[in-house]
Amino acid sequence: MKQQNSIPTSKVARATQFLKTGAKIGGNYLKYNVKKIMDPSMTRDELHQDNATDVYESLSELKGSALKVAQMLSMDRSVLPRQYVDKFQMSQYSAPPLSGPLVVKTFRGYFGKAPHELYDSFDINAINAASIGQVHEARKDGKRLAVKIQYPGVAESISSDLKMVKPLAVTLFGLNEKDVERYTEEVETKLLEETDYELELRRSVEISEACSHIEGLIFPKYYPQLSSKRILTMDWLEGLHLKDFLQTNPTQEARDRIGQLLWDFYDHQVHQLRQVHADPHPGNFLMRADGTMGVIDFGCVKVIPDYFYDNYFTLINPDTVDDDALIEKIFYNLEFLVKEDGPREKALFTDLFKQMIRLLGQPFASEEFDFGDHSYFDTVYAFADELAKVEEIRNSKVARGSKDGLYINRTYFGLYSMLNELGARVRTNRPEWLRSKKQEAQVS
Structure with missing residues (x-):
């Protein structure tokens, strides 16, 4: 490379x-x-x-x-x-990596030593390289380690x-300028956090311990004495990224098992911890044929404010969409609707966002959902295409949606996408209050 x-x-x-x-x-x-x-x-x-x-x-x-x-x-x-x-x-996970001399220079800047002086062995060639840092393989005291090094000048x-x-x-x-402004404000805040490897180390330990009860999830151990603000050392985890994993032709059982782990991992973080691993791309998960999965990279963590959690997830309950008064209140709270909207804009955006909620909340409306159903995703993408053509959205002078929704929406979109690629069928475990009372009444 x-x-x-x-x-x-x-x-x-x-x-x-x-x-x-x-x-x-x-x-x-x-x-x-x-x-x-x-x-x-x-x-x-x-x-x-x-x-x-x-x-x-x-x-x-x-x-x-x-x-x-x-x-x-x-x-x-x-x-x-x-x-x-x-x-x-x-x-x-495959951007061009830094050369060896730059890697050594980074280590000397933070530890006053070259990598080979800190570890028993250190591969100067990166195993993979992404947007903010790259990963090297090292060994110390008989342990195989992964060492993440941040690129120079990223934070600044x-x-x-x-x-x-x-x-x-x-x-x-062709994106809406106001939406991009809102987007970049939130992104800047999260990126500043993501470049702080000392913060990532603390969050990695905290969330790993809080999710350790989910059988089948594997988390690395982290080493503070071999870490700094721009360098992070952890155990090496075995496993394959999603694309490589699928090339091994895993059984449906293994794909379902990993899909369930992904769902349960995010369900527990969102509803119990109120903070979530908000970088759900395939490079952060290491999948295995036995249905277990390693989880890495807690640099991007979104803490979910209570006001946002209560409003956002109330929308997930299918009963909410039929309650016009409640929907209107939540839409204003979450800034889907704004006080500047006239009657026409209010009716238009209410209808569009109700359609979106019904569509994206569909997996929560059943006890089990088949994410391998491509027709569902074709419908989602078709709706998104139509949404992009709506003049009122493209020319809107205000950004729609709470900034706190950016990383939550991104998290669920990333989760749905991985589950779709896996072709996984999962039990959509969720808090009792998110279940439809109307559906339960019909069943009984």
Whole structure:
């Protein structure tokens, strides 16, 4: 794999990289328009592929928050064309790694020692590399360890990077500018937390211990004496990422077992801990043929405020959608509706968000749900496509939805996507108060 010997860390160097990317995108549009004149039937697929390649290569060199935003967008298939999703998914665990000299320099900066002075052995070549850091294999006292090293300059460049990513997201992906502003505010807060490996270590230990009762989940042990603000050492966990796991043709039983672990893991965090591992992409889960699964990377944790939890999950109960007064109250509380809305806007957004809730809450409406049912996901994506075409949404002067919903929605979307790829059938365990009283009455 190609290695990077340096990362642009100054604002000028990073801004220059964004400008170069913009120039390439402009060239792609020019090339597309010329070809379109020659062949009016030509689709935008080639344009999307060229732009996706150029944007990914540029962000991969920058690392950090710019690449992290690409990773997050790749999880939301309703936002981006397929070409972007496929390319950006590479940032989850296969971005170009740092070279050996940069790795040694990072260790000397935090420990005053090179890696080989801290561990019995240390593989200077990264095993995998993602948006904020890369992972190396090491050994000490007979234990196999995973060492996560943060890229230089990531934490310091978050704010300026997001300011440069915002116009790119608006123009290239056609996103609503107000929504992007709201999105980047919350993302900046979480990214600053995610670059603090000392905070990640504390959260990793806390949540791992709180979820240790879920049989089949495996968590690594963490080593504070071999960790710092930018370096994190933990036990090495065996297992395969989702794509590699599926290539082994696992049994339906194994896929269902892992799917159930994923569901129960998130159910316990959300409803019992009120904080959640909010980075549910395949790179953070290590799956095994026996149906057990390792969980890593607690850098991105969303603490769920009580007001948001109460309102948001009340919507999940199917009975709520039929209660117009309650729905209206919650929609205002969660900022789906705003006081500036006139009668027409209020009716339009109420109807759209009610449809969305019925659709996304469907797995909670039954005791068991087959996430391998592609027709359900086709309906979700079709609805998202239609939603993106609604002029009132695209031209809205206000952002819709509480900022606290950004990472919760992202978490559930990532969870649903993994369960869909697994083709898993799961028991949708949930608190009693989220169950429909009307459905129970009909059954009895």
